[in-house]
Amino acid sequence: MRMGEFASINKMIDLSGKRGIVTGGFKGIGKAITARLIECGAKVVVADSDPLINDCPNTDNIIFQYCDVTDEANLVSAITSSTGDQGLDFLVNNAGIFPTTGPIEDVADDFVSRMLEVNVRAQYSASREAARYLQRGGSIVNIASIAALRGGANISAYSTSKAAIIGLTQSFAQELGAKGIRVNAIAPGIIDTPGVQDQLGPLKEGGLDIESAIASNPLRLTGAPDYIARAAIFLISDLAAFISGHTLVVDGGSTA
Ligand code: NAP
Numbered sequence: 001m002r003m004g005e006f007a008s009i010n011k012m013i014d015l016s017g018k019r020g021i022v023t024g025g026f027k028g029i030g031k032a033i034t035a036r037l038i039e040c041g042a043k044v045v046v047a048d049s050d051p052l053i054n055d056c057p058n059t060d061n062i063i064f065q066y067c068d069v070t071d072e073a074n075l076v077s078a079i080t081s082s083t084g085d086q087g088l089d090f091l092v093n094n095a096g097i098f099p100t101t102g103p104i105e106d107v108a109d110d111f112v113s114r115m116l117e118v119n120v121r122a123q124y125s126a127s128r129e130a131a132r133y134l135q136r137g138g139s140i141v142n143i144a145s146i147a148a149l150r151g152g153a154n155i156s157a158y159s160t161s162k163a164a165i166i167g168l169t170q171s172f173a174q175e176l177g178a179k180g181i182r183v184n185a186i187a188p189g190i191i192d193t194p195g196v197q198d199q200l201g202p203l204k205e206g207g208l209d210i211e212s213a214i215a216s217n218p219l220r221l222t223g224a225p226d227y228i229a230r231a232a233i234f235l236i237s238d239l240a241a242f243i244s245g246h247t248l249v250v251d252g253g254s255t256a
Helices: 028-039 051-055 072-082 109-131 156-179 194-204 210-214 225-236
Strands: 019-023 043-048 062-066 088-093 134-143 182-188 247-250
Touching: 019 028, 019 072, 019 109, 028 043, 028 088, 028 194, 028 225, 043 072, 051 062, 062 072, 072 088, 072 109, 088 109, 088 225, 109 134, 109 156, 134 156, 134 225, 156 182, 182 225, 194 210, 225 247
Parallel strands: 019 043, 019 088, 043 062, 088 134, 134 182, 182 247
Antiparallel strands: none
C-alpha cells in the first residue's frame, strides 16, 4: 500500500482555516451542516432570510447575515463576507422552499416561477458568484432532493426545480474542474426540519403520523438533519478529493 503520500483521515476532515458560506443555514439541514463545519474547524457565514437571524450574535467562527438568496446584492454581500485573504473554500447551496405543489392542473405559472427562482436560479447565481472567489481545492455542495430522481404526484414544481440542480451540478463540475473546484449535490430523503414540520403539520389532523412518515425508510431511522451534514462534510473535505459532479443520495435507502 502507498498510504504515505496521503494525509491521515483525521487530517482530511480537519477544515481549520477553511472559510465558506451556508445558505439557509439558520434552521434545519443548513443549521446542522453549519454545526458540523464549525466542529471541523471552519469559519462559516450563515446566509438566511429568516429575520430572526439579525438577533444572533456573531462569534469568531460564525457570522450570521441576513440574505435573501434571490437578491443578488444580498448574495454578493454574504459571499464577500465569507472570503478571507486567500478567497473562499466552500459554498453550501442549501436555501430552498417546498410549499405544497398540489395537482398539476392547479399549479399556476407564478408558483412554478417562484419555485424555480428560489430553488434553481438563486443556486445558479450563488455558484457563479462564489466561483469568482473559490480557490483551488474549493468545493460547492448543492442540496437537491430525492424528488429530483423519481418525481412524485403533487410535487411537480418542486421535483422539477430539484432535478435542475443535478444538471447544474454536473455542468459546473465540468467547467470548474480545471480550476480545482469540485461541485457535488446531495439528494436527501425526508428529513425532520422546521420546514417539513410546517408542511406535514396540517396533515396531522387527517390522521398522518408525522414521526412514522419521517422514519418511513428501509433503515427505519428518523431522518435527522445531521445525516445530511455528515454527507456535506464528506463532500467538502479531502475525503472526496476525487469526487465531482456527483449526486449523493442520503435517504436511509428510500430510493433503493
Ligand atoms: P427549512 O427547515 O425550511 O430551513 C430552510 C432555511 O432556509 C430557513 O431558515 C429559511 O428561512 C431559509 N430560506 C428559505 N428561503 C430562503 C431564501 N430565499 N434566502 C435565504 N434563505 C432562505 O428547510 P430544510 O428542510 O432544512 O431544507 C433545506 C434544503 O434541503 C432545501 O433546499 C430543501 O429543498 C432540501 N431538502 C429538504 C428535505 C427535507 O425533508 N427536509 C428533503 C430533501 C431536500 P425562512 O424559514 O425564514 O424562509
